[in-house]
Amino acid sequence: MVRERLAEFMMKGLVTPTGLISHGRGEAFDYLMNESTTRAAEEAERAAVAYLLNAKNPVICVNGNAAALDAQRIIELSSETDSKIEVNIFHRTEERMEALIKYMESCGAKNVLGRHPDSRIPGLSSNRALCTDEGIYSSDVILVPIEDGDRAEALVNMGKTVISVDLNPLSRTSRAATVSISDELSRALSNMIRFAKELKDDEYERKRIISKFSNADNRKETMVQICKNLRSAAEDRR
């Protein structure tokens, strides 16, 4: 079903062909995590929500794949965490920007940013750098689902707290991010919406979660989990 939707979004020009390939890479890692949220991912999702709720100007970045996968929950998380939504795509054309913003609006998003970029992310070439001052540029905490590695690194270099959602724990994006969530996007968003409700009025708990969280340890735990699954699959399926 997800594959059909992505193919349909590609035909409409909202997702690129390389976006489909990138989705496939994610599927492989999801398979290695038994298509369920690992304990490590859940911990990262909780830390991510604590950062978003503590932020001054939290922003959720949306590209073609993210919109195709779960626009509804992106909007819900933005409302639960008071985050802005900005459409920001790697293969930028004005048509694709407009189509994605309209799609997000048709799903109920208000004030979607990205139509009129007035700033640039330093260190990125050409129109890949374009963003809005109100959103991405001045954000302190930024959630980037399914982000390209170059851009994730550039955002980290701006001093932002970068939260990635990327099934591959070894990708450049996962390695660069402050909080690297290795989970399928819809599952990650569902959990984060729930955590946002729990943590909204609990500043003390948010502080505790952030001070306890180590992204390096968390990523290592993800890889240990993947290995366990691989080994048991190797035993089961001889």
Added chain:
Amino acid sequence: MVRERLAEFMMKGLVTPTGLISHGRGEAFDYLMNESTTRAAEEAERAAVAYLLNAKNPVICVNGNAAALDAQRIIELSSETDSKIEVNIFHRTEERMEALIKYMESCGAKNVLGRHPDSRIPGLSSNRALCTDEGIYSSDVILVPIEDGDRAEALVNMGKTVISVDLNPLSRTSRAATVSISDELSRALSNMIRFAKELKDDEYERKRIISKFSNADNRKETMVQICKNLRSAAEDRR
């Protein structure tokens, strides 16, 4: 470059959108194998060639992804092992069949089968079962690069020796095949062409290789190797 070519082949209708997603899944596993041929894969490739050279009617199956990835080496391997080439696709339309056969011919393939199917693979529904009697149906050894799980299982159930090339060692195709090669297609084909030259006139060595080969042990070794790579990546990239 490979991604661009696949995108281009999709635009021309030779590769399907789900073919792009499936390529992405393979990329993820390739990444976990450090984008190089594992010792286990090399061993499987050698056994595969021994089976092809010993066969009465060896056939190489070609679909959109396989053609896009390396038509040239498929043709070379077919000539080194005296195998027939048959185009056989999952999402079958006459246009796509004709386009793929023409593409293979434009790359230099002779007598490409598939245009006039006169047999059916038992156990598959609708036109997914279509094949030629001269080729797939009567083959004793069949090489299926990037094959769908249903079809791989159906071919095994016909009693054929099925050789798969699929980067995912846990896929249904890899689990079903007689010889499961977990390697990138171009690397696998290059090695197999070399082995075919070495083994062509060495019947004794071919027998020895086949009697020594255990596909179950081989797949297990692949997964152990992936785990090693994951663990060392986890250590390196903290």
